[in-house]
Amino acid sequence: MRKILRTTLWSAAGLIAAGVALVGYFLYSPQAAAPRLSGTLTLGHIEVGGLSRTYRIYIPKGLARSAPLVVALHGSGENGARMRIATGYGFDRLADKDGIAVVYPDGYEGYWNGCNIVGDYSANTLNIDDVGFLTRLVYKLAGENGIDTSRVFAMGVSRGGSMALRLAIEAPSRFRAVASVSDSVPTPANFKCRPKGPGTSSVMIMDGTDDPIVPFDGGEVSLFGLFIKRGAVLSAHASGQYFADLNHIAGRPRTSETPVSGDVQVERVLWHDDSKVEVELVAVHGGGHGLPQPYQRHPRLLGPSPEVPNGPAMIWDFFERQQD
Numbered sequence: 001m002r003k004i005l006r007t008t009l010w011s012a013a014g015l016i017a018a019g020v021a022l023v024g025y026f027l028y029s030p031q032a033a034a035p036r037l038s039g040t041l042t043l044g045h046i047e048v049g050g051l052s053r054t055y056r057i058y059i060p061k062g063l064a065r066s067a068p069l070v071v072a073l074h075g076s077g078e079n080g081a082r083m084r085i086a087t088g089y090g091f092d093r094l095a096d097k098d099g100i101a102v103v104y105p106d107g108y109e110g111y112w113n114g115c116n117i118v119g120d121y122s123a124n125t126l127n128i129d130d131v132g133f134l135t136r137l138v139y140k141l142a143g144e145n146g147i148d149t150s151r152v153f154a155m156g157v158s159r160g161g162s163m164a165l166r167l168a169i170e171a172p173s174r175f176r177a178v179a180s181v182s183d184s185v186p187t188p189a190n191f192k193c194r195p196k197g198p199g200t201s202s203v204m205i206m207d208g209t210d211d212p213i214v215p216f217d218g219g220e221v222s223l224f225g226l227f228i229k230r231g232a233v234l235s236a237h238a239s240g241q242y243f244a245d246l247n248h249i250a251g252r253p254r255t256s257e258t259p260v261s262g263d264v265q266v267e268r269v270l271w272h273d274d275s276k277v278e279v280e281l282v283a284v285h286g287g288g289h290g291l292p293q294p295y296q297r298h299p300r301l302l303g304p305s306p307e308v309p310n311g312p313a314m315i316w317d318f319f320e321r322q323q324d
Contacts, residue, residue, distance in 0.1 A: 032088045032296035038096050039063070046140055048133045055105040055137060056080045059145065060095045068151035069101045069141060070094075070319070071134060071175075073160030075182075076111055076121075076228070080104030086157065088295020090312030098316070101145055105137060107159070114162030115169065115193035116186040116221075118231030130163060135174050153319040155179040157291050158213075165203070168243065172199020177322040179204040179315040182289045183214055185239040190231035195246060203243040204280045204318045206311060207236040208287025212303045216283070223301075237269065240281035244271035249279060260308045262286075280318060284309070 039060035046053050072091055074083035083104050084092065091102045111123040113130045123130065134154070142149050154175050156164035161183030168178045170193055178201055185191070209216045213223050218235035222228055234242065244253070253271045260266050264286040272278040284292055288303020291311040298305045 032085055035089050035093060037089070037092055039092075046133075046137055048136050049129050051108070051128075051133075053106065053108075053133050053137075054080075055103055056084070057101060057103040057141065057145075058084075058092050058095055059101055060092075060099065062099075063101060063145070064099055065146040066148040066151075067099055067101055067146070068153065068319070068323070069103065069138065069147045070316070071138070071152070071154040072102055072104050073112060073154065073156030073163050074104070074107065075156075075158035075160055078110060079106045083157075083160070086296060086298070087291055087312055088293045090291075090293055090295060090310070091155075091316070094312060094316050098320075100316075101141070101147060103137065103141060105134065107163075112156070112159050112163035113166075114159065114183075114186075115166050115191055116162065116231050116233075117190050117192050118229060120229075131166060131170050134163075134167060135171055138174060149174075151176060151323055153177050153179075153322075155181070155315050156183075157181040158183060158289065165205075165239075166193055168199075168201040168203050169193045169195050169246070172196055172201035175201050177202040177204070177319050179206065179318060181206045181291050181311065181315075182208065182211060184218070184233040184236055185242045186230075187218075187232040187234055190233070198247050198277075200277060201247075202276075202278045202280075202318070202322045203240075204282060204315060205236060205239050205243075206282040206284065206291075206315070208284045208289060208292075208303065210287060210303045211289045212301075213289045236281055236283060240269060240271060240279050243279045247275070247277045247279070249273050249275065249277065253279075253281075261306065264292075264304075264306045264308060266309055276322075278322075282309075282314065 108123040108128045111121040113123040113128045161180035164178040164180045221230035249271045267283040269281040290298035292306045293311045294307040
């Protein structure tokens, strides 16, 4: 009897250890090494809508007056500090190189109130005014750091990407351009935002074709069909077309394809006419859920994590060309 009990216990322990190892295999991601940077990172607070909201801002050494600002928005359950790591400090590196300020705001209880109706997290159920928070934050930072308010940009990954798209829809006069990574526009039945009409926000959508959470070809947002319920979204291409239509960009988009490494290929679809607004879809064929970049690999649970293209650099190039 004791022998059977010991065997059973050892078998159970082995199964538990195997399960822990399997979970670790899919969830573990080595943290990117912090680069040597010239500037300072400061934690700040702002009162908006009766709430104390927090953010971290990186100011490179010798930042010029009237510099541009990039607002970097984190994914679900994370914060601004984690966003710096998740991007491999890519935007801080660009800040040092090109003289830009970067702010990493914190979502309400780790989440942003995007355009989707479906979602049981507090930012959504309480209808937190994140558009108000982020626009107020821009004005605050402009006053404190001399930011050029005509060169304010926002980018986000996953839930942060959803929030970036909401800014393009509801605050186009405040954000010159936005970039959304690993997210798409909700379907009409799952859409609660109120477009302000044609504005000045150019939009980049960067999605991986092998994303296990946000389906590249459209459909229900979930993980294994069980977790992270966010309702249905349009396909990546239809999301780009939504913004082209919203901004009255006429004509068919131009498409180009570039093999970048191994099984990874970048397809770029550009909607552009004589206006100052453009929409670009960057389809990362062979990419998963997350920002492609050479500095930080995301967990295997989120699908392939290619080192190319350099997502932060590609997004900043898109923002730079909107400054003319």
